[in-house]
Amino acid sequence: MQIVHKINDFLFIIFPELENANEMEIFNAIQKYYTYGPFVPKVTIDNGSVTVEVDTEIIATQDADYNKTIALCEKGKFDEAKIILEKLILKNPSNSEYHRILGQVLSEQGDQDEAINALIDALRWNSFNGWALMMMGNIFARHKKDSATAMKYYDQAIVANTADHITLANIAYLLFQENKFEDAKKYAYETLKLNDKYPNAHFILSLIAQSKNDLHSAFYSALQAIKFSKQKDALYHNAVKQAFDTANKITGDLDGEKIFSAYRSQLEGEGGTEIEIYADDEIKTAAKVEIAERYNRNKHIVKYKSTYPAVEHLVMHELVHLDFVNQARKENLNQVFISTQQNKNNFIETILPAINNLKSKIQDQSTIDFFIESVFSGLNLQTYNTPIDVFIEDFLYKEYAELRPFQFLSLFGLLQEAIKAVTDERILDIAPQSVISKTRTFSLVNAMQFKELFGIDTIQEFKPTRAELDLADAFYKEFIEYREDRKPGEEYELIKHWAQDLGLDTFFELESEAKFENKNNIDDFLNKLQQDPFGLEETEDPFQKREMEKFQKHQEEIGTNMAIVMFMVEALKHFKEKDAELIKQAAFELAMLGTQGIDPNKKDYIISSINNKRFSGNQVLAFYYVSWALAIPEQVQHLGLDFHKEFIMAKKLSD
Structure with missing residues (x-):
């Protein structure tokens, strides 16, 4: 043609x-x-x-064989590919690519001399065959240990194909092996100009930095190589090893206290309260912060277990906890996470089969009580900490780059503990499966963040179900939405949201610290909670006020909410034949749910006093308002639900 x-x-x-x-x-x-x-x-x-x-005739007759050859090479069937290539070369010896692929096959088979001969033939027919030039450079560099000759071919490859980032990376590695570090760095950076996600170039930069004892740069580049590796190949594993090696050297050589001492001084100045930090191997968690007011002390205390790796990260983590508390306090938005005996009873009801199973194996009641308390406390700790922790780790990663090696080692160690907690057969044999599933979901959120920050994917090691993965992914996406412009106290919103989605919201109370008349007397507060569980007598809760303002603004934007009207009609019909006590029982149950916040967009709420039905958020709000309007009308104004117009309309429609 x-x-x-x-x-x-x-x-x-x-x-x-x-x-x-x-x-x-x-x-x-x-x-x-x-x-x-x-x-x-x-x-x-x-x-x-x-x-x-x-030459369309040659293309028509040889293209199928050429494609077959490529497929055979990809499968490692080099002997079969070689036979076809030799026939193609006999028919069309002027085709440079046939000679180039034959050279690749021969090199893969270990015959480097014949590979060189084939590649020379390729270059005789097309001296600008960039891949043939690069392969010649590779053979002389790797197999012949002749870097001078290799560089000649590499230089020609660059002339033939200036966008070949692979060649540039190979040159960089060759120069690195010859201890020509500055030249190697130059070629590595040139590689990244063409492809900034090429992991080999990042790994070479890590090796160069390590050779110059620039460990922080070596660590950073190793992480980049990990993040951009598309599969867990040899390069990936070498980069992971490099990251751990450099992180361990940094944390071993650096005085970690210098990292957190300045931050501690900053918080002491801002909060006006001394902070004491020391090791305590008797605590149940890796680290904890004890807020001064909660312990009736004149100073905050940060404790950590000395047996954990990179404990400086644990200290910084707890200091950020304290920082978040201080930020929320300035806006009167700080929340207190507590659990009553009723919360514990609610939990026990959900795990009765597991308790009975344990009783069949163990007769000692104290052991059973310890088991219940451990699982209850552990699950509540995760419920409270996971949403806050992801904000903390995001903050530390962005604001304290020098801490990243400590953060990397520390979080990886904590993830290994978390993996064991949900995969160890001894634990799975006695722990309630529902608790294991919720624990795994929380841990998956941490694993997703670790993958985003450091590139290492541990998610499948948790052996998650599809449902657990999907829910954890939804949680993490919600966190991402919040983190862009996090405001003081917003982390508490995620605690409530995630607990509701996991069905954990009846196991704890999250109350505004502003409700404490005396912040160090939780017993007084609990007594008050029993007397006024729905907070109807409270005058002003800044956190709930902010939530209500958001809700009311939404209602103003949409005007009369016809969805609420229709659900109210349904509620009026439901309660029409019920006596006052049953309506009041439903009202109190809905109010208890209301204390945890009701999401209008959420589905699958369960109201035990209204059997065999799952409620959407809007249905809950409608039934909530109607039940109180019918049973306790004098308190409706305190609910904070501006549904008076909707209720009047619903009554007219239901008459």
Whole structure:
């Protein structure tokens, strides 16, 4: 087939990139466009025309064999590929790519001398065959240990194909092996200009930095190599090892106290309260902060277990906890996480089968009580900490780059503990499966963040179900939405949301610290909670006020909420035949749910006093208002639900 183009304005219309191009640029562009796989057309420019001769007959007869050869090579069937290639070369010896692929096959089979001969043939037919040039450089660098000759081929490969980031990375590695670190760094950076996600270049930069004892840079580049590795190949595993090696060296050599001492001083100045930090291997968790007011002390205390790796990170983590508390306190938005005996009873009801199973194996009641308390406390700790922890780790990663090696080692160690907690057969044998599932979901959120921050994926090691993965993913996406412009106290919203989605919201109370008349007397507060469990007598709770303002603003935007009206009609019909006590029972249950916050967009709320039905958030709100309007009308104004218009309309519709 022969194609002729006049070099005129029309050519520049169909090839706009050729406008203002010289003759050589036109030649190269046309040849590149009409090249099909290994089949390069003959291009000539003469008398104001460019002529392209494409040998369609050869393409038709040889293309299938060529593609078959590529497929065989990809499967590692080099002997079969070699037979076909030799036949193709006999038929069409001028095809440079046939010789180049044969050279690759021979190199893979270990015959480097014959591979060189084949590649020379490839270059004799096309001296700009960039892949053949690069392979020659690789063979001389890796197998012949002749870097001088290798560099000659690499330099030509760059001339032949300036966008070849792989060649540049190979050159960088070759220079690194020759201890030419500055030259190696230059080529590695040139590689990243072409492809900033090429993991090999990042790994080479890590090796160069390590050789110069720049451990922080070595650690950073190793992480980049991990993040950009598409599969867990040799490079990935080498980068992971490099990250751990450099992190361990940094944490071993650096005085970690220097990292947190400045932050501690900052918080002491802002809060006006001394902070004491020391090791305590008797605490149940890796680290904890004891807020001064909660313990009736004049100073905050941060404790950590000395047996954990990179404890400086644990200390910083607890200091950020304290920082968040201080931020929320300034806005009167701090929340207190507590659990009453009723909360514990609610939990016990959900795990009765597991308790009975344990009783069949163990007769000692104190052991059973310890088991219940441990599981209850552990689950509540996760419920409270997980949403806050992801904000803390995000803050530390962004604001304290020098802490990252400590953070990396510490979080990885904590994840290994978390994996064991939900996969160890001894634990699975006695722990309630529902608790294991919820624990796993929380831990998956931490694993997702670790993958985002450090590139290492531990998610599948938790052996999650599809449902657990989906819920953890939804949690993490919600966190991402909040983190962009986190405001003081917003982490408590996630505690409530995630607890509701996991069915854990009846196991604890999250109350505004502003409700404490005396912040160090929780017993007084609990007594008050028993007397006024729904907070109807409280005058002003800044946290609930902010939540209510958000809700009311939404209601104002949508005007009369017809969905609420129709659900109220349904509620009026439901309560029509019920006596006052039953309506009041439903009202109190709905109010208890209301104390945890009701999401209008959520589905699958369960109200035990209204059997065999799952409620959407809007249905709950409608039933909530109607039950109180019917049973306790004098208190409706305290609910904070501006549904008076909807209720009047619903009553008219239900008459």
